[in-house]
Amino acid sequence: xxxxQFNGEGLVDTLKKIIGTRIKALRKxxxxxxxxLAEAMACETATIGRYExxxxxxxxxxxxxxxxxxGVSPAEIIPSxxxxxxxxxxxxREKLFTVALCIDNPEKLRVILDLAESSDK
Numbered sequence: 001x002x003x004x005q006f007n008g009e010g011l012v013d014t015l016k017k018i019i020g021t022r023i024k025a026l027r028k029x030x031x032x033x034x035x036x037l038a039e040a041m042a043c044e045t046a047t048i049g050r051y052e053x054x055x056x057x058x059x060x061x062x063x064x065x066x067x068x069x070x071g072v073s074p075a076e077i078i079p080s081x082x083x084x085x086x087x088x089x090x091x092x093r094e095k096l097f098t099v100a101l102c103i104d105n106p107e108k109l110r111v112i113l114d115l116a117e118s119s120d121k
Contacts, residue, residue: 010088010091011084011088012057013054013091014084014087014088014091015057015079015084016054016055016056016057017054017087017091018079018083018084018087019051019054019057019058019063019077019078019079020051020052020053020054020055020057021052021054022076022077022079023048023051023052023058023066023077024052026070026072026076026077027048027052027070030070030071032070034048034049034052037066037069037070040069041062041065041066041069043062063077063078100112
């Protein structure tokens with residue numbers, strides 16, 4: 001596995017995104033509103049929304065408390081290195097697709113395509 005991906009802001013953003021998605025899924029599975037989860041955690045509803053959108057990440061203490069409220073292990077909220085790697089691939093593919101859509105020069109697109117194809121060999 002290439003561990004370069006585990007450095008920098010990309011990792012932090014990926015972690016926040018995965019954690020937020022899990023918090024939302026677990027909350028909905030328990031039929032809790034953001035308000036109810038916030039009340040149980042003694043925080044503001046907006047904080048839960050920010051976690052779920054991946055704008056902020058909860059502290060270790062907040063993850064432990066949230067896991068308790070949601071009836072799960074903290075490990076169910078925190079992603080594994082494999083999940084982080086998979087999410088990073090999805091994010092990078094989305095960025096590449098967006099960039100490619102904005103390029104109007106066929107030669108530039110060919111260069112990018114050639115580079116992508118040569119890296120796959």
